[in-house]
Structures are given as structure tokens and as C-alpha cells.
Amino acid sequence: MTNTPPLSGIDAPGFPVSRPDSCPFDPDESYARLRAEAPVAPVRCPAGMDAWLVSRYEDIRGVLTDPRLSSRGAGSMHMLPAYDGRDPLPGSMIQLDGEEHARLRRLLIGEFTGRRMEALRPYIQQIADEHIDAMLAGSSADLVRDFALPIPSLVIFEMLGVPYEDHEVFQRDSEVLMGFDADEAARDAASGRLEGYLAELIGQRLTEPRNDLLSRLIARGSRTERLLTVRELATLAVLLLVAGHETTASMIALSTLVLLEDPGRMAAFRAAPDAVGTAVDELLRYLSVIQFGLLRHATEDVTVGGTTVRAGEWLVAAVPSGNRDESVFPAPDAVDLGRQARTHLSFGFGAHQCIGRQLARIELEVALTTLLRRVPGLRPAGPLPRSEFKLNDIVFGLRSMPVVW
Template sequence: MTNTRTASGNGIPDFPVSRPDSCPFDPDETYTRLRADDPLSLVRCPAGMDAWLVTRYQDIRSVLADPRLSSRAAGSDHMLPSYDGRDPLPGFMIQLDGTEHARLRRLMMGEFTGRRVEALRPYIQKITDEHTDAMLAGSSADLVQDFALPIPSQVICEMLGVPYEDHTAFQHDSEVLTSFEADEAARAAATRRLEDYLGELIEKRLVEPQDDMLSRLIARAAETDRPLTVPELSTLGVLTLVAGHETTANMITLSMAVLLEDPERMAALRAAPETIGTAVKELLRYLTVIQFGLVRYATEDVTVGGTKVKAGEWVVAALPSGNRDERVFPDPDTVDLGRRARTNLAFGFGPHQCIGQQLAEVEMQVALSTLLRRLPGLRLARPLEQADFKLNDIVHGLRRMPVVW
């Protein structure tokens, strides 16, 4: 039986964005009730639009795999008031559907194969050790600025062929693009700076190719009937820079905070380093740093979880809720580092599932393993309840994480 409701009107609750005081790692407690009683419910988003909030694991997978639910408004600003029909920027892969999306994804996939990522593992270990050495020169550090941010940033710079000395500027612009507190003008300026910077780099690569991702994309696309344009390459570069370090950096810090909260759990992982791959997948499930979910726009009527979504309406797939669905993950609010959480939704699902998933997992494996091995006395410098969490950003995390050893 299909339930038909209209995504407008009065009395619609606000989008659930709070986190319980008892545990800053848990998503809004409203999700538990919604999964049980109202798995597809209307909510009022921060920018004022109404959307269908999808909270159950299987329904989220269905939404993210359905070609009738478009990505064309995703990623521009998670909570835009409406989709005005404008075409996405050239190369803005996360907003493209169908053949246009598939064309770019095929070109990018070659940079993120399991073989290429594993080939990067020694380099990731090298820079992780270098940052650990720098920390060990003292007795305290900020795990965000001194460790978690620079490691994925340096990896992405290496892959793209971007000089690492320029990382401070693009880290700042990445933070602007993932914050709800930044206004439209600030986000537009940050995007323009990143695109201009990469545009200059791309022009150089067109003349003099190097052994880097941008050069390989140019060469790979040149063998097809549609070479990549400079705007397309620039946008792909911006997406890679932002997505390639922001989420991973926050996952590293949050994961260490989870481990440091439970010394027995941390000791068990330290004693069994071969289990780090399984542990990382469970931490990805438990934390799910894309904290507001993924937006889709209905291009035609579609039924989701027994409810009819009409053409022109919005849908938000709540990844944090899906990863806490008790129908799929028993005792979901508990961290079980032995849990087989391979099917978690932390990287999305369907044709737009994160292309850098394997890279992020390897970076997390190396970073966490190195901290556990080389800093056995690591501990938080202040209680977690005093920590500065990023509650109003697209990506959940910590702005600072003082530690001592």
C-alpha cells in the first residue's frame, strides 16, 4: 500500500541536527524513533525547504540507487531552498547523472583502484611517520592540525601534482565549502580561488605532462571522443582536493577520540594490529561523518518505503541513521571493532558511492595503527565534553583535539 503525503504545509518538524549530550558521536536521537515509527517523514531543512527524510538502511540504499532521484542539486549546498534547474558546473561529477556522470567516473576510477591505492601505502606510511616524529619531539600536540589534516592533504597533493606548500590555502577553502556557517559569497569566493589555482596548474600540465593524476586524466580522456576541458579538469581537481582530505581527516580524529575513551578497546586493537581493516569499517559505520545525509531531487513520481514522493520534491538519505539501523546492525549504538560492517553506508551507495573509499580506508588504517604503535601513552589533554565539535558543518569532526603522552 502506498502512502501519499505532500511535502509542504505547517507543523513540519525541523531537520534533526542535535547530538545527545551523553555521546557526541551519536546522531540525533530523533532518528531512532523515526526508523521505528515514521521511516519516511517530512522535515523542514535549515534553508526553509521541506524534504522527505529517509532513515532506514534499505530505503536509503533504494534512494541512492534510483535513477529517478537525481543528484543534480547535491553538493552545491546541502540545504538549498530549491533546485532551480540550472545545469551543474562542467566536471561537477557529484551533481551529474546517467551517461555524463559515468563518463567522468570511468576516467577517475583509474586513479583509485585497489592496486594504485596499495602502491601508495608506503608513501602514506612515510609521511605518517614523519608527522609522528614531529609530534614526538615534544610532549603534546593538536591531533587535528599536527597529524590528521596534513596526512590526507599531503597524499592528495602528491596524487594531483599540487605543491604541498600551498596546502594551507586550500585547507582553508575546503573548510569554507563544508561549513553551513559560511555564506554563499564566501563559498563562491573559495570555489573561485581553488578553480583559478588548479586552472593554472592544468594549463601547465597540458603543455608539459607529469607523473600525476591531472596529467593522466588529460591523457586518458584524449583517447576518447571527448577530451576533458580545462573547466572540467579544474572542477574535478577541486572535488578531489576537498573530498580527498576533509572527510578522512575528521574520521582520523574522531576515531582516535572513540579509542581513547575506552582504554580496554584501544589496548585490544593495539594487541591485534592485523584487525585494523575490520576496525576501520566499524568506526566508519559508527561515526558516519557526513552528518546531514545526501540530497536527491525527484524527477518523476517514485515510491520509497511505501510512501509516494512526487516529481519536484526533495529527498534526504540520512546516512548516519542508516548506519545505526538495528535491523541491519545489532546493538548499533555500540562500537564493536570485530563487527563485519563491510556494508556500511559511510561512503554512500549506488552510482555515486565515494570513488576514494579505498584510499580513505588505507589512510585511516595507517594513521591509527601508527598512533597506537608509536604513542602508547597517548591520551586526551582535556575531557571530551569540552572538545570543539563541528556540529554545523557538512562533515562532523573536531576543530581541535589536544593530546599528550
């Protein structure tokens, strides 16, 4: 192992959070320097802990696959000023390791196979067409509210068996949980409301099962040695609901904006409908909506990129930086819709790779191709102020996007 001083002995700079004024789609400009000069660098996180910021693609993949680097506190909890490293809730799959994580993933994985997701494509197409019909009844719309949010929301609500008429309540509490501005009490209250609602719904499914994901999870769990508790099911359902629509909704709106801002880019997208999957992966790489990376905790001493990380220290896998690593993606700050970018890190990597990645790809393919085919004159209603970009949320996105045609 290299002779690296422990984090406790380093005066760490602040976590890189800014985006250049010239292009809000680009991550913090310091990442390029870090990749070249200090690929594993100490940072002081908003949560108060110091961590090693890992900025190169290959090192990030290594961090996300190393079983010695725990997912306790995973996600972007390092950005929460009140985060104290608390133990994860039962059922919080993304924050569990080893068999605890694998047990939940095994119960879910059959719901997200490629075949099942492809079977949803006609339903997703129907949703997209219905919302475009509603938009075209007028002459303007908010692309976020009227198109980007409803598509993934309707799909995940339908899959789980959650009544869509309650989506506005879910959306309000989801926004609290995905942002970093609310205090701990507000976050706990939002989480409690969501879990309480879902626990009641799960109670109904225990006595009256239906043909939905929640009912199948209950049935599948009942056939295992360790039954799923109502709390585990509720926490897991919250995770699926929130993660199942926030990231994809953000990608639909941002991708549309990226395409609209460059006529050549738009023309290339429209000219190659058979290559839409390739274009979607390039947009996923370029936008990297999990904007502050993924947190990990060392359970023993490891070496990452030639740097000693000691047991008990934290690491942040800087996904946006890895997706702009010039050694893997030439000219990484450019959008190349023909680039073979499927190896991007936007869905994570390793045991915790996003279980819904195939669904997200299909939703993006259908939403973007349908929108740009049916509304050829689509354009922003005006310049978007920086305040409309979600710059202090777990997921980078847009609060609203007024459009006309």
C-alpha cells in the same frame, strides 16, 4: 502507489541536527523514533525546501541506487540557507547523473584501483612516521593539525600533482566550502579561488605534462570523443582535493578519540592488528562523518518505504541513521571492533559510491595503527569542549585535539 499527501500539503518539522549532550558521537536522537514510526518523514531543510527524510538502511540503499532519484544538488546542499537548486558546475561529478556522471567516473576510476591504492601504502606509512617523529620531539601536539590533516592532504596533493606548499590556502577555502556558516558570496569566492588556481595549474600541464593524476586525466580525456574542458578539470580537481582530505582527516582524529575514551576498546584494537580493516569499517559506521545525509531529487513519481514521492520532490538519505539501524547492526550505538560492518553506508552506495574509499581505508589503517603503536601513552590533554566539534559542517569532525603522552 500509496496514497501519501504531497510535501506541499504537509506542515514539516525542522531537520534533525542536534547531538545528545551525553555523547557527541551519536546522531540526533529522533532518528531511532523515525526508523520505528515514520521511516520516510517530511522535514523542513535549512535551505528552505521540504524533503522526505529517509531513515532506514534498506530504504537509503534504494534511494541511492534508483536512477529516478537525481543527484542534482547532491551532497548536503539542503543544509545551506542560500541553496537555490542551481544547476551543477561542469565537472561537478557528485551532482551529475547518468552518462554525464559516468563519463567523468570512467576517466577517474583507473586512478583508484585497489592495486594502485595498495602501492601507496609505503608512502602513507612514511608520512605517518615522519609526523609522529615530529610530534615526539616535544611533549604535546594538536592531533588534528600535526597528524590527522597532513596525512590525507599530502597524499591527495601528491596524487594530483599540486604543490603542497600551497596547502594552507587550500585548507582555508576548503573549510569555507565544508561549513554552513559562510554566506553565499564567501562560498563563491572560496570556490572561485580554488578553481582559478587549479585552472592555472592545468594550463601548465597541458603544455608540460608530468607523471601525476591531472596530466593523466588530460591525456585520457584527449582520447575520448568529448574533450575535458579546463573548467571541468578544475572543478573535478577541487572535488578530489577537498573530499580527498576532509573526510579522512576527520575520521583519523575522531577515531583516535573514540579509542582513547575507552581502555577496553583501545586494548581490543591493539590486540588484533590483523583485524584493523574490520575495526576501521566499524569506526566508519559508528561515526558516519557525512552527518546530514545525501540529497536527491525525484524526476518522476516513485515509492520509497511505502511512501509516494512525487516528481519534483526532494529526499534526504540519512546516512547516520542507516548506519545505526538496529535491524542491520545489532546494538548499533555500541562500538564493536569485531563487527562485520563493511556494508555500512559511510561511503555512499550505488553509482555515486565514494571513488576513493579504498584509499581512505588504507590511510585510516596506517594512521591509527602507527599512532597507537608508536605513542602508547597518548591521551587527550584535557576534556574537549563541545565547541571543538564540527557540528555545523558537511563533515563531522574536530577543529583541534590537544594531546599529550
